Amino acid sequence: MDxxxxxxxxxxxxxxxxxxxxxxAGEQSTGxxxxxxxxxxELRERHGARVESVTPAGEGTCxxxxxxxxxNLGPSLPNLLATVAGNLWxxxxxxxxxxxxxxxxxxxxxxxxxxxxxxxxxxxxxxxxGRPVIGxxxxxxxxxxxxxxxxxxxxxxxxxxxxxxxxxxQCDGPHCPFEARLAAVMRVLHEHAGxxxxxxxxxxxxxxxxxxxxxxxxxxxxxxxTCVMVSIHSVGLPAVAALRRAAAVPVHAHRNGWGLLGRSxxxxxxxxxxxxxxxxxxxxxxxxxxxxxxxxxxxxxxxASARECLxxxxxxxxxxxxxxxxxxxxxTARQAPPTFAALGTTDLIFAAGGGIMAHPGGxxxxxxxxxxxxxxAVQGIPLDAYAATHPELRAxxxxxx
Amino acid sequence: MDxxxxxxxxxxxxxxxxxxxxxxAGEQSTGxxxxxxxxxxELRERHGARVESVTPAGEGTCxxxxxxxxxNLGPSLPNLLATVAGNLWxxxxxxxxxxxxxxxxxxxxxxxxxxxxxxxxxxxxxxxxGRPVIGxxxxxxxxxxxxxxxxxxxxxxxxxxxxxxxxxxQCDGPHCPFEARLAAVMRVLHEHAGxxxxxxxxxxxxxxxxxxxxxxxxxxxxxxxTCVMVSIHSVGLPAVAALRRAAAVPVHAHRNGWGLLGRSxxxxxxxxxxxxxxxxxxxxxxxxxxxxxxxxxxxxxxxASARECLxxxxxxxxxxxxxxxxxxxxxTARQAPPTFAALGTTDLIFAAGGGIMAHPGGxxxxxxxxxxxxxxAVQGIPLDAYAATHPELRAxxxxxx
Numbered sequence: 119m120d121x122x123x124x125x126x127x128x129x130x131x132x133x134x135x136x137x138x139x140x141x142x143a144g145e146q147s148t149g150x151x152x153x154x155x156x157x158x159x160e161l162r163e164r165h166g167a168r169v170e171s172v173t174p175a176g177e178g179t180c181x182x183x184x185x186x187x188x189x190n191l192g193p194s195l196p197n198l199l200a201t202v203a204g205n206l207w208x209x210x211x212x213x214x215x216x217x218x219x220x221x222x223x224x225x226x227x228x229x230x231x232x233x234x235x236x237x238x239x240x241x242x243x244x245x246x247x248g249r250p251v252i253g254x255x256x257x258x259x260x261x262x263x264x265x266x267x268x269x270x271x272x273x274x275x276x277x278x279x280x281x282x283x284x285x286x287x288q289c290d291g292p293h294c295p296f297e298a299r300l301a302a303v304m305r306v307l308h309e310h311a312g313x314x315x316x317x318x319x320x321x322x323x324x325x326x327x328x329x330x331x332x333x334x335x336x337x338x339x340x341x342x343x344t345c346v347m348v349s350i351h352s353v354g355l356p357a358v359a360a361l362r363r364a365a366a367v368p369v370h371a372h373r374n375g376w377g378l379l380g381r382s383x384x385x386x387x388x389x390x391x392x393x394x395x396x397x398x399x400x401x402x403x404x405x406x407x408x409x410x411x412x413x414x415x416x417x418x419x420x421x422a423s424a425r426e427c428l429x430x431x432x433x434x435x436x437x438x439x440x441x442x443x444x445x446x447x448x449x450t451a452r453q454a455p456p457t458f459a460a461l462g463t464t465d466l467i468f469a470a471g472g473g474i475m476a477h478p479g480g481x482x483x484x485x486x487x488x489x490x491x492x493x494x495a496v497q498g499i500p501l502d503a504y505a506a507t508h509p510e511l512r513a514x515x516x517x518x519x
Numbered sequence: 520m521d522x523x524x525x526x527x528x529x530x531x532x533x534x535x536x537x538x539x540x541x542x543x544a545g546e547q548s549t550g551x552x553x554x555x556x557x558x559x560x561e562l563r564e565r566h567g568a569r570v571e572s573v574t575p576a577g578e579g580t581c582x583x584x585x586x587x588x589x590x591n592l593g594p595s596l597p598n599l600l601a602t603v604a605g606n607l608w609x610x611x612x613x614x615x616x617x618x619x620x621x622x623x624x625x626x627x628x629x630x631x632x633x634x635x636x637x638x639x640x641x642x643x644x645x646x647x648x649g650r651p652v653i654g655x656x657x658x659x660x661x662x663x664x665x666x667x668x669x670x671x672x673x674x675x676x677x678x679x680x681x682x683x684x685x686x687x688x689q690c691d692g693p694h695c696p697f698e699a700r701l702a703a704v705m706r707v708l709h710e711h712a713g714x715x716x717x718x719x720x721x722x723x724x725x726x727x728x729x730x731x732x733x734x735x736x737x738x739x740x741x742x743x744x745t746c747v748m749v750s751i752h753s754v755g756l757p758a759v760a761a762l763r764r765a766a767a768v769p770v771h772a773h774r775n776g777w778g779l780l781g782r783s784x785x786x787x788x789x790x791x792x793x794x795x796x797x798x799x800x801x802x803x804x805x806x807x808x809x810x811x812x813x814x815x816x817x818x819x820x821x822x823a824s825a826r827e828c829l830x831x832x833x834x835x836x837x838x839x840x841x842x843x844x845x846x847x848x849x850x851t852a853r854q855a856p857p858t859f860a861a862l863g864t865t866d867l868i869f870a871a872g873g874g875i876m877a878h879p880g881g882x883x884x885x886x887x888x889x890x891x892x893x894x895x896a897v898q899g900i901p902l903d904a905y906a907a908t909h910p911e912l913r914a915x916x917x918x919x920x
Contacts, residue, residue, distance in 0.1 A: 146688065148659040156671065156876075157659045165662035165694070190661045191692045196726050196753035200687045200775050204750070207778025208814035208848075258549040258558045260591045261566035270557065286601045287547065291593045293566070325597050328729060328757045349605070352597035354755015356729045374601050377608025382783040413609035447609075475557075 362400025
């Protein structure tokens with residue numbers, strides 16, 4: 119019995135929704151704009167995409183579910199993209215089309231490895247349980263030398279941070295070459311670990327050509343690093359899958375460029391669908407924006423993405439491919455309680471840039487303020503009350519209004 | 520003197536356009552939402568992005584040009600994406616943002632190879648001069664066995680076609696495995712070449728994981744094939760660059776999924792900007808849709824894309840990275856004259872699926888009708904007049920209204 123790939127779309131059309139759904143199914147399987155001789159009924163029956171359901175969802179909008187036999191393409195992520203997210207947005211039958219969700223058959227697990235570390239592995243490497251992994255981004259994003267970067271890392275590590283990442287704009291420019299930065303940062307982190315027993319997770323941005331990424335990954339591992347970061351939309355699914363096959367540390371997925379795919383109301387993909395592709399390819403963490411972020415995205419969308427990361431994407435025990443959502447973008451102590459309330463777990467990386475570095479007490483106080491805010495959130499104590507006995511939190515609340 | 524990367528955007532904003540442009544420049548270089556200690560004036564001067572111009576373009580819309588020192592990132596395409604097309608679309612300062620064009624400094628030519636074959640190399644391999652390369656797509660897109668595919672290829676080759684491509688939905692499914700299809704098709708094409716001296720260019724869809732693509736490329740070359748096809752948005756820039764480094768035949772770029780990036784009026788990239796990235800990475804042909812296509816895209820957008828492919832993207836003699844645009848989507852004999860009129864050249868691949876296979880005289884007559892239509896176009900003779908002495912064209916005009 120052939121396994122099927124299922125995709126759910128929201129479509130805006132002036133046509134009959136049933137007819138519009140058939141156009142997708144035809145265009146994305148056996149059809150073209152005119153029936154050609156080889157397109158027999160038997161071939162259509164065996165290989166055609168099937169309209170599983172059409173549900174009206176308000177004026178001119180409907181939700182449709184389409185399915186494909188996996189044997190049309192095999193369990194291949196790049197070819198899956200061409201099928202479920204290929205020429206669809208070109209069709210003039212629609213004024214709007216959004217890919218809402220995807221359900222892949224388990225045969226994809228035979229080809230792809232999924233996340234290697236996920237939540238538990240990341241917690242183990244960070245030595246953090248019972249609260250979020252508190253993280254930060256090196257700022258200024260670009261312009262610091264390797265030694266300046268390492269100096270900042272020293273202050274942050276001293277402040278008790280769990281996780282530090284390069285900015286997505288910083289990778290291997292001549293002013294701050296990857297190898298020199300990695301060496302300088304790891305020297306500081308090893309010194310810190312020697313003193314404290316805690317190895318801070320450093321997500322080194324290895325984004326680049328495939329050979330560069332694999333080489334930089336090996337350099338990170340050789341230097342005793344515990345994470346690599348990639349800008350997933352800059353490198354593509356095959357590069358991530360290749361990295362995963364070689365990876366000895368968690369892969370931290372930065373989703374910069376996501377707005378181009380997800381922001382439009384008319385022509386878009388939902389991150390609920392999109393993140394599944396990258397999880398299967400093998401990332402361990404993915405950015406989901408943050409509550410009350412500095413960007414355009416509403417909180418409910420942020421939370422839907424993050425919840426989905428923590429939910430199994432296959433009904434196969436131990437193979438759900440759950441990963442750690444990363445909250446980031448204008449985050450400060452203030453966002454801890456609403457984030458915990460909405461997510462119901464501390465299984466996340468909570469990353470703040472300015473929210474730590476611009477703390478009036480300095481970076482160490484910034485880190486402390488976030489840990490205090492999460493303590494308050496988990497214990498259900500209002501921030502202002504908790505701040506009465508926690509001056510770093512108090513200062514953060516005063517600084518970040 | 521540092522070379523600079525330049526990007527031109529159209530932005531919709533309720534704010535002052537100057538302020539909005541500064542937000543992009545800050546977010547995409549040294550800034551974050553609050554000034555942090557390390558962001559000195561000297562660092563901003565050296566590494567900050569610069570607003571080069573702000574030009575009002577009607578109500579609430581303006582065009583801005585931003586530039587970056589290439590030393591922020593080095594000549595790296597994946598890192599370029601994070602810089603010029605990264606978190607920009609997340610910014611709430613804009614209701615709309617479109618990347619219109621890109622100008623890269625020549626230092627990128629030291630890292631990337633650009634197209635290996637381009638127009639001249641493709642013409643040489645196809646043995647076609649003075650007219651477009653006439654092509655077609657195997658249809659039905661999926662469902663044919665390797666032997667059925669080869670049977671269709673036999674009919675098309677017999678009809679005088681120059682170029683045949685797999686559909687982007689057909690790659691390596693269990694019903695039509697890549698290796699079996701390649702072997703069956705190449706057997707037919709070699710027989711045909713032995714009889715006629717003409718080797719039809721077959722763009723075999725090698726889209727997949729990186730090792731799969733490189734292996735399939737080698738199989739194509741070993742089988743005497745002269746082209747490989749990839750769905751560029753399914754595989755990403757690093758995979759294309761890796762393929763280019765290994766490639767011994769032209770790389771045919773299918774842009775399925777493009778609508779997701781280019782169709783929205785608010786949140787989009789122009790193909791004029793986008794195609795430059797893939798050319799530099801090394802593709803030789805790219806799909807640009809077609810005049811009066813079956814999709815949503817207006818003709819002027821199609822023509823702007825195609826013209827850009829044929830224009831140098833660097834002011835370096837012999838290194839312009841010009842490539843061959845591919846016209847496709849609902850194309851028939853009728854589109855030849857307006858395509859030639861708009862483009863002013865025959866340096867293109869003109870591909871028709873149904874327009875060939877659904878010709879009432881069969882595939883061979885379909886191919887002939889397209890060659891006749893282009894003869895008429897180049898000679899400035901109206902199609903109906905030329906059809907009076909060319910029955911295949913006459914039949915095509917009657918069939919495709």
